[in-house]
Amino acid sequence: MGVLTFILSLHSLSFVFLFIIFYIILSKFRRGRCFSGHGPPTYPVIGCLIPFYRNRNSLLDWYTDLLAQSPTNTIVVQRLGARRTIVTANPHNVEYMLKINFNNFPKGKPFTEILGDFLGHGIFNVDGELWRSQRRFASHEFSVRSSKEFVMQTLEEEVDKRLLPVLESLSMQNQVVDLQELLGRFSFNVICKVTSGITKCCLDPSEPISPLARAFDVASEISAMRGAAPLFIIWKMKRWLGIGSERRLREAVGAIQTHVMEMIHEQKKMNEREETCSEDLLSRLISAGHEEEVIRDMVISFMMAGKDTTSAAMTWFFWLLSHHPAIEQQVVEEIELKSEGSLEYELLKKLKLLKACLCESMRLYPPVAWDSKHALVDDVLPDGTLVKAGDRVTYFPYGMGRMEALWGKDRFEFRPHRWFNEPDQKGGAMKKIDLFKFPVFQAGPRICLGKEMAFIQMKYVAASILRRFKIKPIIPDKPIFVPRLTAHMAGGLKVLVSKREKLT
Numbered sequence: 001m002g003v004l005t006f007i008l009s010l011h012s013l014s015f016v017f018l019f020i021i022f023y024i025i026l027s028k029f030r031r032g033r034c035f036s037g038h039g040p041p042t043y044p045v046i047g048c049l050i051p052f053y054r055n056r057n058s059l060l061d062w063y064t065d066l067l068a069q070s071p072t073n074t075i076v077v078q079r080l081g082a083r084r085t086i087v088t089a090n091p092h093n094v095e096y097m098l099k100i101n102f103n104n105f106p107k108g109k110p111f112t113e114i115l116g117d118f119l120g121h122g123i124f125n126v127d128g129e130l131w132r133s134q135r136r137f138a139s140h141e142f143s144v145r146s147s148k149e150f151v152m153q154t155l156e157e158e159v160d161k162r163l164l165p166v167l168e169s170l171s172m173q174n175q176v177v178d179l180q181e182l183l184g185r186f187s188f189n190v191i192c193k194v195t196s197g198i199t200k201c202c203l204d205p206s207e208p209i210s211p212l213a214r215a216f217d218v219a220s221e222i223s224a225m226r227g228a229a230p231l232f233i234i235w236k237m238k239r240w241l242g243i244g245s246e247r248r249l250r251e252a253v254g255a256i257q258t259h260v261m262e263m264i265h266e267q268k269k270m271n272e273r274e275e276t277c278s279e280d281l282l283s284r285l286i287s288a289g290h291e292e293e294v295i296r297d298m299v300i301s302f303m304m305a306g307k308d309t310t311s312a313a314m315t316w317f318f319w320l321l322s323h324h325p326a327i328e329q330q331v332v333e334e335i336e337l338k339s340e341g342s343l344e345y346e347l348l349k350k351l352k353l354l355k356a357c358l359c360e361s362m363r364l365y366p367p368v369a370w371d372s373k374h375a376l377v378d379d380v381l382p383d384g385t386l387v388k389a390g391d392r393v394t395y396f397p398y399g400m401g402r403m404e405a406l407w408g409k410d411r412f413e414f415r416p417h418r419w420f421n422e423p424d425q426k427g428g429a430m431k432k433i434d435l436f437k438f439p440v441f442q443a444g445p446r447i448c449l450g451k452e453m454a455f456i457q458m459k460y461v462a463a464s465i466l467r468r469f470k471i472k473p474i475i476p477d478k479p480i481f482v483p484r485l486t487a488h489m490a491g492g493l494k495v496l497v498s499k500r501e502k503l504t
Contacts, residue, residue, distance in 0.1 A: 099436075110392065181205070184213075219304075225245060260300055359438070473495050474496055
């Protein structure tokens, strides 16, 4: 215990000593302060560490303001302890990174190191041939007809038999519920069912969240903290010492891996007893003959990706819709008119205004606020920004949704009709979505395989709820958007649920 105390004290003193050195350097070079093109104030040696630290709790809006001031909507960020970073909200740059010169912009070792303990060698954390082989397999699984039928069957079971009865009970009791948590539990059940054939969460708000879902929350939050750390050496030292947040991450990841391995072994036993293969991803991975560690990492990756993305999007969707009652009424009317009492796969595709509302919600509050790649060799982006080998290049969906050059002067407003060819008219044909202007599902070779599934899930849930219930937030203040691996609403979304009167 004494040794640990000494190590912690030494760590604290080292940090203070570093800060003193930074201050001396800053004082010495204050007159020599420079600006790295369009970006934050940058000083010799320490770069923009000081303004970065000052804005650490509002990085998204700080970066957005800097990008808006740049003629190319691109900035360069240089700070001590981090790689030179290019942040862009320019669609031409995004297309160049994600498609045109895709091979020069892999995730890269710095990124995979941050998520390596959590996601291992799963599809979202690897490059090269390992990524391509997993991508081929997953692409086939998401494209087969049986997978779509399995997803629809899962949604019917989880919504009609679990989610709606909970909302019915809440409406009868006039009980406040955290809609973000409820939708998170629901989404976790859906992705667990799709990946392993088994649900893991109780939707009853009075019951605690499942240990597995809690472990995913902890692992996701701490992994995101690694990426946002002012000095990467700090989290690496904490991991080496096995203390603080890194100790909690190790415990959470251990719990997740143990649980998934138990699922794999149990599924293998079931496959030996039964001749037919189940439709879930885990069963298909086992049948394909993949090694257990590969299966484990792929299952964890898909569970992480599906756990919070759709629930985050739906949380902001319901909050925005509750503040625009006229649009909400139009959506309800569309659901009643087009669905004809049922929510089948083909009918869900006809709900264009609902899809426009979901797109508009994700434009303002994308489930993944930013994503980074690392350049293999020197390069030049279409807007003329020089990229050096090893640079971190980040495209920024949150900031892109707030660029006047992309969305006009009403860019901060919730206007779903902007997604139609004739915005001032009701209905009509939707615009073709420019994935490089709206990269919430990525684009190019790494485009999200679950994009269609995500829209179907969100439409099914939103339509099922809106046709039966009204959702009313009890706190009028605008919520705070917090980015992690998947963004969320700080403090949750506390709402009252009430029955909706039937349309005549």
